[in-house]
Amino acid sequence: MRITKFGHACVRISEGGSTVVVDPGAFTGREAVEGATAVLVTHEHADHLDVEHLRATDAPIWTIGAVARAIAAQAPDVAERVVVVAPGETFDAAGVTVRAVGEKHAVIHPDYDRFDNSGYLLEVGGRRVFHPGDALTGPGEPVDVLLAPVSAPWLRIGDAIDFAREVGAPTSLAIHDRVYSDLGLGMADQHFRALLGEGQKWVRLPDGADLP
Template sequence: MQLTHLGHACLLVEVADQRVLIDPGNLADVADVRDLTAVVITHQHADHCDPAQVPALLRANPAARVLVEPQTAEALAREGLGARTERMEQGQQLGLGGLTVRPVGAVHAQIHPYVDRVGNVGVVLVAEGEPTLFHPGDALDAAPGEVDLLCVPVNAPWGKVAETVEFVRRVAPARGVVPIHDGLLAEVGRKIYLTHIGGFGAEGGIEVLDLRDAGATDL
């Protein structure tokens, strides 16, 4: 498996001869991404699904399947992209060659009581002989089962580090955590968050696989 962090919550996952882009939001640079097998969108917020970038991204990747959370599918249909989208919901097993995409979860974490909660569907990526990866989108309540790599939202209006640490401990990834959802942080603040996640995400700590500015990385 090869991962590239393209900014904030956006990851390019290359595994089992597939190229899957997750959450092309407005804090990610996806203008030059080509040859995708699939685009996966966990929810409709602009930092995960950028209405300014997604149409061009899909035009540049005409063969890519577009797997999206149901409310996001409705939003994309209003933008004239409904013919490209496939709804993904918990309980499905979506095949991409030798890769299986397993949706988990249903609802975005609460930001505060005055903002309606939208749909949010995380994804577990499974391929024989490769690490299993879980990208939760914007929620910490899903149950992905056993995973090797956990993508961890580092900072958000809806999050606090105590809940993030408990999320990491509950999921207990075998290999380590991949920081995502960090586009609002200055570097010094980001290091503080990663210190807490790495130091307290498991008894004795857990490995933080920091891919920011690392380019394509084999895991």
């Protein structure tokens, strides 16, 4: 299995003839969707959904109803490739088994309406990889790699660390990382490495790099 980190919250996961791209958004380069056989979108915010990236690939797209409606409004030409999934549903995304996890975006402020959000648990080459989107809702089962949010208007570093601890993956790969400066990300790395549980490894990669 090959995991490649792209801009912000986008990750590409490849095994055999399957290449699943999760959340190619506005902070992600177009190269992220090259060769995709499936695209997953967690929610409708622009840092996770960019319809021009979806137009650049002919891969089918799996996502939730709110995102499907946003795509239909912004890019009707793309909407015909969208498959809507329900919370808790398990589906086959171009040869990769995926389960939708959770229903709501994390709270930014109580005065805002909450957006719908789905995390995705992927089983690839005998390993489980979990992308939570913009939520701290765990998959409820062991995973090998957690794609761990680092910085966001809805996220406190202590909560991010506690979430990674709760999931308990042997490897946590930093995502959702464009909100902090390089200095802030370095501070976050120090906290994660100091406070994650025994046997939990913290990894942050530059855009376009593969998880070792």
